[in-house]
Amino acid sequence: MDAIQLLKNRRSVRKYKSQDIPRELITEIVKLSQFAPSWSNYQIARYNIIDNKTIIEDIANNCVQGFVYNTKTLTRASGVVVLSYVTGKSGSLEGKVKPEDAVPGDSAAWECFDAGIACLQFCLSAYAKGVATCVLGVINNEAIAKRIGLPENEKVAALIVYGYEDGEHHEAPTRKEVEEILRFID
Ligand SMILES: Cc1cc2nc3c(=O)[nH]c(=O)nc-3n(C[C@H](O)[C@H](O)[C@H](O)COP(=O)(O)O)c2cc1C
Numbered sequence: 001m002d003a004i005q006l007l008k009n010r011r012s013v014r015k016y017k018s019q020d021i022p023r024e025l026i027t028e029i030v031k032l033s034q035f036a037p038s039w040s041n042y043q044i045a046r047y048n049i050i051d052n053k054t055i056i057e058d059i060a061n062n063c064v065q066g067f068v069y070n071t072k073t074l075t076r077a078s079g080v081v082v083l084s085y086v087t088g089k090s091g092s093l094e095g096k097v098k099p100e101d102a103v104p105g106d107s108a109a110w111e112c113f114d115a116g117i118a119c120l121q122f123c124l125s126a127y128a129k130g131v132a133t134c135v136l137g138v139i140n141n142e143a144i145a146k147r148i149g150l151p152e153n154e155k156v157a158a159l160i161v162y163g164y165e166d167g168e169h170h171e172a173p174t175r176k177e178v179e180e181i182l183r184f185i186d
Helices: 003-009 023-033 053-062 068-076 107-128 141-148
Strands: 045-050 079-086 132-136 154-163
Touching: 003 107, 023 045, 023 107, 045 053, 045 107, 053 068, 053 079, 053 141, 068 132, 068 154, 079 107, 079 141, 107 132, 107 154, 141 154
Parallel strands: none
Antiparallel strands: 045 079, 079 154, 132 154
16 A cells, blocks of 8 residues: 555544454554654653453443443444553653753643654554554543553543454545645745
């Protein structure tokens, strides 16, 4: 698959075959995800993989704010990534430049920014390896962190559900006209 096809044809998939995805394949996908850029190359994203159906079911039933669509997607999944990030690093240049040259950044924003980039890189890497994904943002971050025993210095960014796609690969939902989102500033 060439890069243009990869970018255009990755879709959010919500129906998966009951086939398991080998952990080795998920490891390969995470290794590809590691090539994502990150603030000061801190690489704060963490990929907590859950392929135990009992735990997935528990998250589906108790950690999606009662949003039935996400409950359904999770119960069909082969696995789910709890994408988390280490706090207190991105947004800062401490230790990277002379103290007098350091300028404060909005760390909460840059942490989420890093996590978002890591999230897309995981989805694209998975698609390149034949694995379908769907990002879930309607979740209860704190309940998930508690359920999986996330370290104190990490926060949950999103869930990424994954599996082998079942059924037809959908066309992309309509995108805005490019004129609506693009400005050349003279
Ligand atoms: C930050 C974020 C949160 C999302 N949350 C959900 C969600 O809770 N449930 C869901 O079914 N899809 C969710 N999606 C998937 C979007 O609905 C999907 O990306 C969008 O409709 C475009 O479709 P495509 O990914 O197939 O191109 C989310 C996507 C992103 C990036």
